Amino acid sequence: MGHGGGGHEIGAHKLAQFAGLTFNLDTLYMTWLTMAIVIFLAVIATRRVEIVPRGWQNILEMAVTALLDQIDNNMGPKGRKLAPIIITLFLFLLVGNELGLVPGFTSPTNDINTTLGLALMIVVLVHVVGAIHRGPVRYFKHFFEPYIPFVIINIVEEVAKPITLSFRLFGNILAGEILLIILGMLVPYVIPTAWLAFSVFVGVVQAFIFTILSVSYLSNSLKDEH
Amino acid sequence: MVDLNATLIAQIINFLILVAILTKVAYKPLMKALADRQAKIADSLETAEQERQAAEKLRQEYLAQLAEARTQAQVIVEKAAKLAEQTKEEILKEAREESARLLKVTQEEIARERELALAELKGEVVTLAVAAASKIVSQNMDDAANARIVEDFITNLDGKKIGGLPC
Numbered sequence: 437m438g439h440g441g442g443g444h445e446i447g448a449h450k451l452a453q454f455a456g457l458t459f460n461l462d463t464l465y466m467t468w469l470t471m472a473i474v475i476f477l478a479v480i481a482t483r484r485v486e487i488v489p490r491g492w493q494n495i496l497e498m499a500v501t502a503l504l505d506q507i508d509n510n511m512g513p514k515g516r517k518l519a520p521i522i523i524t525l526f527l528f529l530l531v532g533n534e535l536g537l538v539p540g541f542t543s544p545t546n547d548i549n550t551t552l553g554l555a556l557m558i559v560v561l562v563h564v565v566g567a568i569h570r571g572p573v574r575y576f577k578h579f580f581e582p583y584i585p586f587v588i589i590n591i592v593e594e595v596a597k598p599i600t601l602s603f604r605l606f607g608n609i610l611a612g613e614i615l616l617i618i619l620g621m622l623v624p625y626v627i628p629t630a631w632l633a634f635s636v637f638v639g640v641v642q643a644f645i646f647t648i649l650s651v652s653y654l655s656n657s658l659k660d661e662h
Numbered sequence: 663m664v665d666l667n668a669t670l671i672a673q674i675i676n677f678l679i680l681v682a683i684l685t686k687v688a689y690k691p692l693m694k695a696l697a698d699r700q701a702k703i704a705d706s707l708e709t710a711e712q713e714r715q716a717a718e719k720l721r722q723e724y725l726a727q728l729a730e731a732r733t734q735a736q737v738i739v740e741k742a743a744k745l746a747e748q749t750k751e752e753i754l755k756e757a758r759e760e761s762a763r764l765l766k767v768t769q770e771e772i773a774r775e776r777e778l779a780l781a782e783l784k785g786e787v788v789t790l791a792v793a794a795a796s797k798i799v800s801q802n803m804d805d806a807a808n809a810r811i812v813e814d815f816i817t818n819l820d821g822k823k824i825g826g827l828p829c
Contacts, residue, residue, distance in 0.1 A: 457668035464672060471680045478688035486695070493695075500692060520689050524681045549669035557674050 449547065463547040470532040470544055478527070499526065506648060510655035514569070518654060521561070525554065526647040529605070533639030536613050537632060543639075546610040548602065551646075555598035558650045562597075566657030575657075601649055608642045784816075791815060 449460035481496035489497050503523050507515040529545060536543030544550045567575045579590040612635040619628045791812050 454668075457671075459667065459672060460669040463669055464676075467673060467676050471676060471683075474680060475683055475687065478684050482688045482691045482695075489695070493692075496688070497692065497696070500689075501696070520685045521681055523689065524677070524684050527684070528677065528680060544673070547669065547673075549666060550673045552666065553670040553673035554677060556670075557677065 460547055460549060462542060463544055463550060466532070466535060466542055467544040467550065469541070470528060470535055473531050473535075474524075474527045477531075499523075503647065506651055510651050511658050512655075514658055515651075515655065518561075518565070522647060522651055522654075525558075525650060526643055529554075529643035529646055530640060533605075533609055533643050534636060536609060537616070537635055537639070543609050543613065545605055545642075546613055548606045551602035551606040552598065554646075555602035558601065558653060559594070559598045562653045562657045565654060569658055597653060601646060605642050605646050608638055612638055787816060787819070788812065 450462050452459045452461045477492065478496065481492035484493075486493065500523055503526055504516075504519060507519055507522055511518070532544045532550075534543075535541050536546055563575075569575075570578075579594075580587050612631075616628060616631055616635060619631055792808070795808070795812065
């Protein structure tokens, strides 16, 4: 993998060993920074919650009510319990995706560990919610329906979910950052700026897609019939 | 570039920590605000609807009262007109009767007075005639002739000279 200018290494991570496990240090730093920014935004938005919203509260409420609408429409009233996870997912991905566009920072989502971790978490949640909602026996029986051989298709589908979910986000963000650096080296100024603006858009869209697909997977496990 | 390691687990834990923190600091107050606002709007709408219904009810009551008042006024006016008509008829009848009675009384009075006047006049005329005759004829004839002449005279008077009044 080529090295970007200024010693900025794309795709290569500073590694740290801890208790026999390997961690990508820069990803963790950026994750914590993202968490700090999200918490900061959420706190200043809800520091003085008012009946008539103003300023940041308005912006956060807009995002939250838009997501709540999606949750209510797709999952029904039971989805409200999962709303904190969905909203946090969106805010985290939104801030994380845009963070890599700030010079000197990288996105936590340009690491497959982050995106696959989140996707696996969602898929596990899907199965847990489904098992709780329909009862474990009925839930696992539905993988063998309508005929037993369908279990192969169903398992492929279940495996494909986290992979497509995580690689879509990972690929979009990493490719955007790589292209930004390469364009900066090849054709300075105008085209990188245009690509930067597009990357901002891509970051928002990918955060939304990841969130909405998660909502869609979760809603399937909350439905009674297929 | 796509090497998986323990960061994956760390990211899940990080995310769950973020969910916990945000739930505590942001979502609870925010959800409460949303619920409060929803309740307030629903409350306001309900109050407005109730007030609208109350106003509508009042309006209907007023309209009903107005219609009733109109009907009553109509009845009163009709009654008054009828009463006035009746009173007019009565007054007219009484007046007619009164005038008829007065006319009758007056006619009787007049008749009586005339009879009286005629009787008086007769006496006066006889006396006057005798006095006048005795003055004209300085020398009395015999009483019988006198009386006859006077009688004659008066009888003639009755028919021609005294205005033709029926006696």
